[in-house]
Amino acid sequence: MTIKQSINSRFIEAVEHLVKTRKVKSKSKIAQSINISANALSEIKGRRCSVSIEAIIRLCDLYDISLLYILKGETTIEDSMNYLTINEAAKTIGCSPLTFKKFYADKLKRFTVKSNSKEILFDKEEVLILKKELTNE
Numbered sequence: 710m711t712i713k714q715s716i717n718s719r720f721i722e723a724v725e726h727l728v729k730t731r732k733v734k735s736k737s738k739i740a741q742s743i744n745i746s747a748n749a750l751s752e753i754k755g756r757r758c759s760v761s762i763e764a765i766i767r768l769c770d771l772y773d774i775s776l777l778y779i780l781k782g783e784t785t786i787e788d789s790m791n792y793l794t795i796n797e798a799a800k801t802i803g804c805s806p807l808t809f810k811k812f813y814a815d816k817l818k819r820f821t822v823k824s825n826s827k828e829i830l831f832d833k834e835e836v837l838i839l840k841k842e843l844t845n846e
Contacts, residue, residue, distance in 0.1 A: 713759050723772070723774050723789075743764050743768050792831060795809060802839065802843065817831045
């Protein structure tokens with residue numbers, strides 16, 4: 710399977726997961742929300758065309774799916790929606806990744822994506838709780 714095919718497959722898996730878990734009513738609603746036609750989504754699913762980077766970014770931004778999952782497949786769809794990379798966690802808190810790592814990372818549980826991976830993930834709920842605590846201080 711080529712990289713493009715893998716990205717398309719994970720994109721479709723994410724779309725189907727959103728519908729299956731009832732976060733979105735239908736695939737056509739997702740297509741509309743990411744500015745592609747339902748027909749284009751069908752073409753991507755049928756492997757007749759590739760998903761655009763713009764559609765990937767919109768999907769990830771709108772539905773809190775990690776780009777790591779779609780582009781590299783380093784997590785599962787569930788983990789991509791429940792865990793944040795250090796960059797995503799820093800953005801959520803409103804600081805740089807370096808500041809997050811220096812001051813906040815040790816306060817949260819860490820998860821590794823794979824045993825041989827250097828990528829560290831943080832529980833999204835914990836990051837949101839930390840953000841709330843920081844804004845209330």
